[in-house]
Amino acid sequence: MINKKPERMFEPDQPAAAENRTSELRETYDDRLNHILAVATTLIAQSGYERASMRAVAKEAGISLAGIYHYFDSKEKMLFLIQFRTFNSLLGNLREKLHGVEEPVEQLRVMVRAHVCYFAANMPALKVCSHELESLAGPAYEQTRLIRRQYYELSRDIVTRVLDVHAPDCAIDRHVATMALFGMLNWLYRWYNPAKDRSPAGLANQIIEMFLNGVLGPKVEEDRVERAAS
């Protein structure tokens, strides 16, 4: 069961010392687990956590109902695993993309782009992460909260630096600004349609532009000032 081998969960690559046979077995075990998780993610994204039954996950994944409990010891642990992996992956992706970027505004651009692109590439997973936060309780909830907290602090620090460097007199609360940005990003799953709407990169640019300069934009203000001066 997954909760008896937590040290394996996020280290798919194992030392080469292991036997070939064991490696192959482990591969099929992990493949199967990933397959069930992917199916569960899609179903929970479609119907919500409570309505997505273990029977439906089993049928869709091509496994028996009891067979699922070979991989997770409860439905809640399954949801936890989906959220934990996704949040970890999101945070890791962000840290990776931020590597070597120093300028605060550029950091913000990288952050929004990374988030939007990750979202577009993993819509069901991010929907489950945005929408089913409170479906976990107790220690499982606390554990995901810790990762989310890291993601929040990383983002808030970027926002803070952007403000401190480029708009030190700005009266906007850093926390409010960060949560407003998260609102724009986390609400995407309610309306973004990859078939109709623009590309993830284009969308990210619009969000960056709006967050930094608002819908009125700086150029307009420059024009206004220049017009007033002449």
Place this chain on the structure above:
Amino acid sequence: MINKKPERMFEPDQPAAAENRTSELRETYDDRLNHILAVATTLIAQSGYERASMRAVAKEAGISLAGIYHYFDSKEKMLFLIQFRTFNSLLGNLREKLHGVEEPVEQLRVMVRAHVCYFAANMPALKVCSHELESLAGPAYEQTRLIRRQYYELSRDIVTRVLDVHAPDCAIDRHVATMALFGMLNWLYRWYNPAKDRSPAGLANQIIEMFLNGVLGPKVEEDRVERAAS
């Protein structure tokens, strides 16, 4: 049952022609209905629609389980009524506050202030409206969608006018801008804490400021331009 008297649902005030007795009876009936709806709203906001059982609503409202079905003929109708009333009230409130306001930017300010203040005054109801959209299906969902659509179009028209008048060259998509604004507003229920965070009016001002001018703000740009000019 509620679905047999739909013409009464949103007209609490009745003509004075009715007898006093009937009026008092109707009052207690409506009071009881409103009480059950309020309890259900709180419970659904706390636990989610699926987890909030009719038994829990009955117990909390001080009525028997079967007694609830004197007011609603199904749990889904109950949720529908909560959402329908809230969306209608939200839309009516917005239209009322917009009355007589012509300037687009001022309209936007009114819209955000109205939304944030309504949210702060009805947090459970707006959480249910934001979070349980997809818990309705079929005709009930379609009916709420129509009201939300009106709210969206009203807001998008304001955003469009703001852009057309004050930033005609702005490349930001009107739909994206409107949904970004909705994201900031609809995400509030995830983090806003009336005890800790600033007042609803102050929060609304920050959101307006961010949406119009971004975190960098126009003054900074003016400063920059002025500094560059001198």
Place this chain on the structure above:
DNA sequence: GATCGTCGACCGAACGTCCGTTCGGTCAAC
């Protein structure tokens, strides 16, 4: 190299619980 015991992957069938809903009725008010 055949035999045996072990183990991991997996399954059919059930168990107990909780849920939304309904049925048949009571009782006060008119």
Place this chain on the structure above:
DNA sequence: GTTGACCGAACGGACGTTCGGTCGACGATC
């Protein structure tokens, strides 16, 4: 005597979970 508000008790189904078992792969033993 009718009606509207309301209730206790039950119904049927869906759900998460568990139990007891099968089966093939594998290492050890002869």
